[in-house]
Amino acid sequence: MKRKPCLKWNPRGMWTVVLLAVLIAAPALAADVYRIGGLFSVTGPASFLGDPEKRSLEMAVAEINADGGIDGKMLEAVIYDTEGDPQKAVSGINKLINKDKVLAIIGPSTTPATLAVKNFAERARIPLISCAAGIAITEPVTPWTFKTAQNDALAVASVYAHMKNRGVEKIGLLTVADAFGESGKQQLEQQVGNYGLRIVAVESFGGKDTDMTAQLTKIRAAGPDAIVCWGTNPGPAVVAKNIRQLQIDVPLYQSHGVASPKFIELAGEAAEGICLPTGKILVAGLLPVDDPQKEMLNDYILRYTETQKMPVSGFGGYAWDAMHLLAEAMQGAGGDRNKIRDNLEKIDHFPAVSGVFRFSPDDHNGLGPEAFVMVRIEGGIWSLER
């Protein structure tokens, strides 16, 4: 068995990566492969999502091909870089649909890009499995769009449940002024009543701001029992440092957007004691042995660290799960997109990296609150909260 990598050049000047694993013993003809499209923000500000997702998709394709492919046919991934830009995502999906004629599409990595391309997939009747977190992607449910990343709503629910157990009543919100922060803020404000909590201050900060002490001073004046910061690096690390600096003595909750060792590195000592919701990948080693995801998580982490020679990221799993869910749905479908879509909806119990998927015609995310766990940063490492 030997793999032949093949690099294809796009005349438009945008680079294309085509990973083709071919068995030399039985040379596959072009028609004998199933083409899967990928749209990830491999570079640009959201590269922390797209880069591990691209690597994970390539890993999953290589793994499935090494096991003999799907119904004897090999997989081929065609991946375009969206740079986190919805416009580039749209031109990418048009190429995937019209030029590469892919069977299904995995990605994009971010919510704005997914919302931009969603209708193209719907119109072309191609299954799209997004790797973004925004709840608007699968609510309301549309026939061809699925997603593997946990909804923001679930993360908010985990945070609020944790607060309620600890007797928090008044909270202050500090969210980043971008799509991730806005979506989080919306969920935080929507669900607050369900947990008997009260929001006393709502502030925001820019993604590249260097100092948030003014916002925090205003929040402190409102006297909250806890502060929730919703954003992606580096802003939340600055917030953590500023809270230390102002000596504000209330617990700080962060979002799953900073659930990576990078946050601890950036915030340093100021990260101590911060609680945040995260997918289980970050604390795979701490999970009880009877956890349904433990085996899948360990397998993924081992493969990722071995093949990519770098520590596993919390985000690549979305693409890994998407590929494996798709592979499951493609079994016996004979390359028929309608059948693949129907099979995806029938997936009833699929333990994966991001959670146990249970798709149905009314639920194209398929994850429940148990997909998140609360962790606390203690001594520079994560510890599992109950």
Place this chain on the structure above:
Amino acid sequence: MQEILQYLFSGITSGAIYAVIALGFSMLYNSTDLINFAHGEFVMLGGLTLVTLWAGLGLPLVVALLLSVVAVAVVGAAFQRLAIATVKNPHPIVLVIITVGTSILLRGVAMVVWGKDSHSVPFFSNHAPIDIAGAKLLPQSLWIFAIAAVIIVALQFFFKATLTGKAMEACAVSRRAAWLTGIPTGRMNLLAFIISTGSGAVAGAIIAPITMCSYDMGTMLGLKGFCAAMLGGLGSLWGALAGGFLLGILEAAGVGLFSSGYKDAIAFVLLLLILYVKPSGLLGSAKVQRF
């Protein structure tokens, strides 16, 4: 009252950062009549070089700081020699576009060298925040004030009291006349770039512990610094300082007294108003050239 004081402290901390960056803009404009839109990228290079030398290689702070400033100034000199001095027809618009192109290049190079992640360094001195009437001031802010003060006093001395400084100013007034009187205008230009980019590197290095450094931090900082320089009056060193602090305090007051959602809007609307009433900026000279 305690809140107001805290907004003021927040304001002057970011204000000092904007002021040091604005100094670089103003100083270069003062000597070469050029606005360097890649200045923010030199700030970024300064911060990231300090990350590598201090946190990465473990050099002593002072050595790392000096080395990063020298390294960035060398890049600045190369920039002037290779991209600016070689232009046959140095029309201002052409030069400005070259600086914009350089900023994109530098950002790309930094992304390859330092990666896409943010980096963080510890504070210069490990003291607890200083408490003044309930408001907290970070010791790093004092470092920034002190270093900003040293830079401005040194620049002021250089321009007003040394022959080289005066020669440099003469180049800005009239390049041709300066050349006729025997001033080596080419070398003056180079020196101006070295000083300007070096001061940008200082700004990047001293703010590194407060903000996080990443390859794309320069654009926003450059823009804020440029606004501060315009606000204070382009070409005036004290104006740059005043503009920086004013912008920082306006931002913090905007957050505290109105809403954090309108932070940038409040600051920029005021900037527009000031420029409408007094187009040359707060401390700028009356006849300002527009292109």
